[in-house]
Amino acid sequence: MRRHLAVLLWRTVLAAVLVCGIGLLPRLSHTDPALTVLKARSAERDPSPEVLADIRAELGLDAGPLSLLGQWLGGLWRGDAGRSWISGGEVVPEVLRALGASLLLMTAALLVAAVTAVLVCARTLRLGSRRRLDGRRAGGGGSAVLAALPEFLVASVLATVVGVQLGWLPALGWYGPQWTVLPALALGLPAGAVLGRLLDDLLPGAFGEPWALATAAQGLPARRVARRAVRRCVPALLPNTGLFVVGLTGGAVAVEQIFDIPGLGRTALQAALAQDLPVLRAGTLALVLLAAVAAGACRLAARLLVGPALRDGALPSLHRPAPPARRLQPLVYGAALLAVVVLALPRDPLALDTAERLRPPSRAHPFGTDALGRDLLARVGHGALDTLLLALGVSAAALCAGVLLGLLPRLSGPLADTVNAVPPVLGALLVTAAVGGGAATPAIAVAAVAWTPLAAHTSALLVQERATAHFAAARGFGAGRWYLLRRELLPAVLPPVVRHALLRLPGIALTLASLGFLGLGAQPPSPEWGLLLAENQPYAERAPWAVLAPAAVLALLGALAVTAAGGVRWPGIRRGPGRRPEDHTSGAVPVRPPSLAKEPVKTR
Template sequence: MRYLAGRAGALLAVVAVIGLLPRLTRTDPALTILHARYADRPPTPEVLDAIRAETGLDGGPLRVLGAWAAGLLRGDLGDSWVSGQPVGPDVTSAFGVSLTLMGVSLTVAALLALALAGGTLRRGARRRLVTTRAGAGAAVLAALPEFLLAAVLATVLAVQLGWFPALGWGGPEQIVLPALAMGVPAGALLGRLLDDALPAAFAEPWARAATAHGLPARRIAGQALRRVLPALLPQLGLVVVGLTGGAVAVETLYAVPGLGGTALAAALAQDLPVLQACVLFLLLLGVAAGLAARLGSRALLGPARTDGALPPLVAPALPTRHAVTVAAVVLAAVFAAVVLTGLARDPLHADAAARLASPSAAHPLGTDSLGRDVLARLAHGAARTVLAAVAVSAVTLVLGLVAGAVRAGALIETANALPAVLAGLLVAGVAGPGPWGAAGAVAAVAWAPLAAHTAALCAQERAAPHVAVARALGAGRWHRLRRHILPGVVPPVVRHAVLRIPAVALALASLGFLGLGTAAPAPEWGRMLSENMAYAERAPWAVLAPAAALAALGALAVLTSAAVRGRGRG
């Protein structure tokens, strides 16, 4: 009951923030409505007061929140500030489209996960398992953001090869690319987790006994899947939460009339009633997925959940592969060389005579639609992105240490269940798009994994013998915290924060791709993708160059993390 009460309280706090968006915005909502619906009226105080009274925005925050909540209970989501039409029908229709897309994406993810873990499953069932099989390729795919894969698929399979439609929704062929863009990273993540968990299941005594009794390999494989699924179902809930954020970029790129594209359009137009409804639906979808995963895990465990008959999975030790470290160093060196080469060029110089020029000695990566050097913009965008990611990571480190130390469990889980894109939409709805808003949106959710790590380490350190001895010797609470607990907590959390810098950079790039980050003409990788998508057929290099840079960043994060873990095992 305490668990449910804490999580429900945190969820209600987030819902309250959504309901208060009209009072949190820096612009006068009455002016937004006037410009959208009554452009012929002058913005006099009397006209603005009449609009506030008509829309219920003339009261205080509690009145606005109460009116919004009362409308929800009646099934009334309000009226659009732009069109003046009821929000409910359009958002409900968009919700159905998003559910369909997410369902197909989850099917793609499940099939890919089984394919990636299939080798381990077959070998383990026949007692020939040596190591996992998914490898670094699955980890790199899992690290790719949906907007990046969507852009590459659209450029290659739709524009260049013409195999699928690039835009639209309706026919079965139009769902293939969006479902692949959302399902492949999710499936790679689930496949990697499944592949990592299976060796521990096959190493348990029941698997050896089943083999000794001559059970068919298919039955042993099925029991191994049942053994590892309870631990993976919570991750499946997080995957669905990630899909809610990824749907915003994918639906926008492919012109899919779902909740994601509707929410982005509403955030850019500051049509807050539509944005409120979309974000609320996406949030509740993520919460429902997490709850369903928890219930599914409890159902699979059965009586073993309470009688302690099921020990935790302990993976067998695997040999450290020094090739991972070498690959990380080589990739980092190539990445740095490209950046240093491009920093000497002007990223804002536009040569009208060289618009969409192909790669050459003068422009090694070609030019974009305005004749600007792609290499220069790529390099300067890297510097901007890395500096922003380092700054955001420093803020999230402090927030994570504080929140983890005070054990804010409900708040940590709620923030961890919010994709950065949803936070970016909320910030854009309040303050408008911009680099500071994008950084704040990423920081608002990126601290949660660090806080969870801090809380786990603090609990471990508080139970350590040296802390008990210090307490028995009369050491005060702050002395124990400063001299005995924090020295064991801060270094690993700092290393964790450093490893998450590329993930923060990718999150900032995703907001830039959606137009919620750095404004033009400043170079930024996500914006470079969105600016050049319209010219993917004539100048694919303008799209593939930032896409390759983002993919390299994700691969570098995965390889560096694997190298650090390998050194830790050694």
């Protein structure tokens, strides 16, 4: 009981800090909120001192941010979140309407993601249930390409091709179930590919557990064995699924912009740009509450699925040594990406030639040209250096922070839920207000939230590894905490988390690109990939190569990251004659008595 009260208090403190930080947004950005509100209300009106003074008096800005925050908190107890500074309407009905649209879109996107995840690991399910896995994970590079596709690019292609050219489904507006299909596909396909890859990483270990061997020997149907294997792996994925729930609700800003959906992410973006603090606070608080509910539901579902095995220490380990890496695939993808960069370096990414505007691919311009006649190969290749280095740096920082915070689940759990509830665009705006604009602003904003799925993954795996039989045996021999962490937990947890981090590398690159797409990242004439997509997206129907070129290179990066991650393993565990056959099937780390270990071990 005391533990739950401490977690609740920690969540309350984090929510309060976030709401107070939003209230200080005008002061951090050194802008006059009265002037911003006047521009949002009427851009043509002259911002005279008298007009600005009237707006300050109307909104109560002269009283200071603490007084405004106190009035807002006092109204919350009565269900009154104030009135919008822009429209003058009540905030609660506006935020509830936006939240309803986002929840409906999120539900549809989760259904698409679930179907996509099953399709991604379908081959592993089929081979594993029939005892035909050869030690390799069956998932291919196609899911990596799908996971690397930016959501806003998928949305643009679906809206242009399916909605406009073919006319099969409506592409703009939010008037009924038909209008949810295309945005749900744009959000659900990349999310489902990521979840499918994580599930595909766990399934071989589940099929190698004793219960799977016993059911196969009893001749149970393969479909029934596959269902049980999925149920065995789902608890380790539920924390990340909870993060996806919040991310698909408040982080779908670009998709909502493209399809003109009045969702919560778009409402928060508009309120942040106009400094409409009552709407922004209420929207952020709604996302924080949704994050808390989603996290609690996922933890409860995980306990119900696993049962008393967590308490009794009766779980076998899901993780076994990684199979031999497929060396040819990453070499091919890496060579292709390197070839694009090498061929682009001699070309000038800023050279203008208006006579060559929107030219299709040719020998002179292998990727075609953009709306200003600039060579797309040059811009994609030069932008790759900045994008890749930035994405690698952010991924490394996120991995270190995720693993370290994942070892402290009581601290990192509520913190990850709260941080994940902040839409990336709002995070970028807060970072811009605090440190100013510049090339480092998107990296700081993305790094501030990129660690959350890795920390959730680490914590979920640690919970299950601590409940395994080999961990209980090592602790029974008198092993100390440091020995258990280094020799039992980290060898099982770090390899899948590193593979997860590599899987997230394209996602971090496309998050940086999405900030550029929304105008919060690099500025023209920089050849950064997100800016390339934003500049060329209006010409997607007339010159599709202008959008497909940077998107194809981004997908190539995803395939390279996932295929290279296939051979990630703990250096102390090797496959070969020295391992017992049962270790290959069960995936358990062999338990040695502490007396035979190299380092000294504490005794009870």
